Amino acid sequence: MxxxxxxxxxxxxxxxxxxxxxxxxxxxxxxxxxxxxxxxxxxxxxxxxxxxxxxxxxxxxxxxxxxxxxxxxxxxxxxxxxxxxxxxxxxxxxxxVDTDDIRDENEDGNIHQLDEHKKRKLEHDKDNEGDDEDRDDFYKKDVA
Known part of the structure; x- marks a missing residue:
């Protein structure tokens, strides 16, 4: 990304x-x-x-x-x-530095508000790391 x-x-x-x-x-x-x-x-x-x-x-x-x-x-x-x-x-x-997920910080170090799609994607990717088949199904549902 x-x-x-x-x-x-x-x-x-x-x-x-x-x-x-x-x-x-x-x-x-x-x-x-x-x-x-x-x-x-x-x-x-x-x-x-x-x-x-x-x-x-x-x-x-x-x-x-x-x-x-x-x-x-x-x-x-x-x-x-x-x-x-x-x-x-x-x-x-x-x-x-390790992070829990990909999030961008502004100059003050505050995490930007993520839109709902990005939040769901990050949560799903984190929960299903390495499971490509489930990830493909997730994206198909989100687009539909």
């Missing part, structure tokens, strides 16, 4: 704090997306800003390029750590 938490926080804070007070839909349209849902997806950390849009986002929201770069690099590092050290591990500075 890729991490987009840092870019999500940055985009949301800059959009909400901007003098023009853009709505998610307005910002999506300014970036050329017909679907006004795009920025909502970014702010919920479901996806990243495409590389070709970074300069435009920087210009519209007055975000220094270095801030965008750092947020993306932090997310990339978090993603790599999850893949390299496994889903039950988080890398914190130079230490590897």
């Amino acid at each position: 890729r991490c987009f938490q840092n870019i999500a926080k940055l985009i949301k804070s800059k959009r909400v704090g901007h003098t023009k007070n853009y709505s998610q839909s307005e910002l999506s349209h300014l970036l050329g997306y017909k679907n006004g849902q795009f920025i909502s997806n970014v702010e919920r950390a479901l996806c990243n800003i495409p590389l070709k849009m970074l300069r435009r986002v920087s210009e519209i929201l007055d975000i220094p390029a270095e801030d965008l770069k750092m947020a993306i690099l932090k997310d990339q590092e978090s993603t790599l750590n999850r893949y390299l050290y496994g889903p039950a591990k988080r890398r914190n500075d130079d230490n590897i």
Whole structure:
């Protein structure tokens, strides 16, 4: 699972704090997306800003390029750590720390509220670790 938490926080804070007070839909349209849902997806950390849009986002929201770069690099590092050290591990500075499940923390160390689907998925995956057949059934039920 890729991490987009840092870019999500940055985009949301800059959009909400901007003098023009853009709505998610307005910002999506300014970036050329017909679907006004795009920025909502970014702010919920479901996806990243495409590389070709970074300069435009920087210009519209007055975000220094270095801030965008750092947020993306932090997310990339978090993603790599999850893949390299496994889903039950988080890398914190130079230490590897066990966690009960994959949860993202904000800068204060508080755990983000997970939506119901993510909660059910984490609980199910934790209870049925290694049981791929049950996991497939779970996802089929959730989609239906």
